[in-house]
Amino acid sequence: xxxxxxxxxxxxxxxxxxxxxxxxxxxxxxxxxxxxxxxxxxxxxxxxxxxxxxxxxxxxxxxxxxxxxxxxxxxxxxxxxxxxxxxxxxxxxxxxxxxxxxxxxxxxxxxxxxxxxxxxxxxxxxxxxxxxxxxxxxxxxxxxxxxxxxxxxxxxxxxxxxxxxxxxxxxxxxxxxxxxxxxxxxxxxxxxxxxxxxxxxxxxxxxxxxxxxxxx
Numbered sequence: 001x002x003x004x005x006x007x008x009x010x011x012x013x014x015x016x017x018x019x020x021x022x023x024x025x026x027x028x029x030x031x032x033x034x035x036x037x038x039x040x041x042x043x044x045x046x047x048x049x050x051x052x053x054x055x056x057x058x059x060x061x062x063x064x065x066x067x068x069x070x071x072x073x074x075x076x077x078x079x080x081x082x083x084x085x086x087x088x089x090x091x092x093x094x095x096x097x098x099x100x101x102x103x104x105x106x107x108x109x110x111x112x113x114x115x116x117x118x119x120x121x122x123x124x125x126x127x128x129x130x131x132x133x134x135x136x137x138x139x140x141x142x143x144x145x146x147x148x149x150x151x152x153x154x155x156x157x158x159x160x161x162x163x164x165x166x167x168x169x170x171x172x173x174x175x176x177x178x179x180x181x182x183x184x185x186x187x188x189x190x191x192x193x194x195x196x197x198x199x200x201x202x203x204x205x206x207x208x209x210x211x212x213x214x215x216x
Contacts, residue, residue, distance in 0.1 A: 004186065006176035006202025007148060010155040013174060014053070014063070015167050016196040018076040019045035020212050024193070027110045029120065030072075031102030031134070038075050045194030045212050046076040050083030052208045053159075053196065057084065063157040065091035068098050070163070077161045096147040097170075099163035103134030126190040127183065128165055137185035140169045148173070164193070174199045 019042030023030035030036045038046065057063065061084060067077045074093070081088040105113050105120065113120045120129050130136045144166065151158075162170070172186030180187045188204070191197065193212025197204050 004176045004178050007145075007174050009148060009151065009174070010153070012157045012198055012200045014157070014159045014196055014198050014207065015171060016049055016076070016080070016159070016161050016208075017164055017167055017191060017193050017210065017212075018068075018070075018072045018161060019043060019049075020193050021072045023107075024212075029102050029105050029108055029110060029113065029128075031100055031106040032070070032098045033106055034069065035071050038072055041212070042072070042076070042193070043079065045210060046079040047083075048211070049076070049194055049196055049208055050080040053080060054083045056207060060085045061157070063159050065159055065161075066097065067091045067093050067161045068163060068166075069093045069095050070098055073097070073161045073163065080159070080161070094147055096143040097160065097162045097166065100128060100130070100137075100140055100165040101135035102128070103131035105131040105134060122182075125180075125182075125187070127168075127187065130183075137169060137180070137183040137187065140166055141173060141185035144170045144173060164191070167191075171197060171199060171204060174202065175204050176202050 019038045021036040021038055021042055023036040025039050067073050077091055078088050110120060122129055168188045169185055171188035177186035179185055192210040194210025196208040198207045
């Protein structure tokens with residue numbers, strides 16, 4: 001079997017996790033819920049990302065803005081775009097960048113799910129275990145590959161604001177990681193909230209190390 005290779009795409013991808021939300025703070029599973037607003041800490045994390053990206057990319061950089069359709073990602077982008085002096089309205093929102101769908105577990109407290117159904121967090125990998133009626137990692141990878149395939153074939157830089165779990169799958173695809181033996185899809189390592197990575201030619205480096213929690 002041939003070794004995996006990086007996804008054939010040009011340009012740099014700056015991939016960011018949104019800031020902390022009220023669900024994160026309350027230890028509730030938000031999954032693909034659309035309306036879970038940022039906390040004060042989440043706004044601070046977004047502000048820090050914006051300041052550091054401004055220092056790294058400069059004002060009005062030539063970069064495409066892509067964002068999950070979830071409100072928490074749109075809020076995060078609004079703050080970052082202000083720092084970069086870019087038009088938030090030019091961002092390309094896409095449902096395929098959303099977080100893992102948690103089915104009937106969505107909105108429930110982590111503690112409730114753990115007590116009634118078993119620990120929802122894989123402590124070795126810090127991944128969420130799929131819900132019986134939720135989305136699995138192969139399905140996440142398929143929709144993200146579909147999104148990648150819809151991008152224009154150019155060498156543009158792209159800033160992508162999305163989520164903890166789905167961003168790990170996107171990073172795994174772009175870096176050509178092998179499929180995780182337990183989940184069947186390429187999955188990169190965990191990052192804290194407020195982190196930004198840069199992936200170019202299949203190589204990833206952490207551009208901003210966030211200060212938020214690791215719970216997705």
